[in-house]
Amino acid sequence: MAMEPVKIQGTKEGLVIVLEEELDIEALKERIVDRIEKSLSFFEGATLNVRVKNPKFKEEEIEELRDYIMKKYGVKIFIKKFQEKHIKNVTDDEIFNGLEEGITKFHKGTVRSGQVVRYHGNLVIIGDVNPGGLIQAAGNIVVMGTLRGIAHAGFTGNKEAFIVASSLKAMQLRIANIISRAPDKEEEVEYPEIAVVKKNKIIVRPLYHLGDLW
Structure with missing residues (x-):
């Protein structure tokens, strides 16, 4: 069964149109206009979030499209790219930059010895x-x-990535291409810690004392 190229969803962000295809700006405009015109009363006065696959649009093109939709239909739109939820076809040289937001995998349960959990996004x-x-x-x-x-964060080369754990006793920490063993602690700590890169080195700090990290 072919994937529906245009889907509409109700989310906490409001109305969301998801476009599963890679489109140029004119094709994007055509899809949005078509979807709005099919349900004008539904979209009236709405704020519309449009998620598109890997767009390479110029900002002026986006602004023109926003203005057109607002003037013609009274619908305010935001356009945002999304990445594939599954990564079986994603290669390591594709860069993921969504550190503050973006695709996230939740792995439920213990990661055992010999097991590898790998994701082209954020990992919890x-x-x-x-x-x-x-x-x-x-x-x-x-x-x-x-x-x-x-734990290896930012494996595509992003040194802005971080590693957080409720109890950090790692055999080894890696962020981008920087490697460090977790520091030996004289006594057990009972608080979460965060590992980040500073001056090209991985440092570990209590999670609740971040003033010197950001």
Whole structure:
């Protein structure tokens, strides 16, 4: 069954149109206009979020389209790109930049020794990462448990990525191409910690004392 090229969803952001195709600006305009005109009363006075696949539009093109839709239909639109939810066809040289927002995978359960969890986006582990377990993300990594294995954030080269764990006891931390072992602690800590890159080195700090990190 062919994938519907235009889908409409109701979300907390309001009305969302999802376009599953890669389109040029004229084709994008045609799809949006067609969808609005099919349900004018439905869209009247709405704020419309349009998610498109890998757009390469110029800002002036986007502004012209926004103005056109607003003047003709009274609909305010925001256009945002989205990435594939599944990454089986994504290669390592494709850069993910969505560190503050973007696609996120939630892995439920313990990552055991020998297991690899890899995602081309942000990665949240709801559980522990045992010694010998490997977690990799093109974006940030958050472990809602104890991180004892290896964590590699920003694997496409993004040094702005970070690693957070409720209990950080990692065998090894990596951010982009920078590698560090978690520091030995004289006593157990009972608070979450965050690892970031500063001056080309990975540093680990308590999560609740971030003033010197950002």
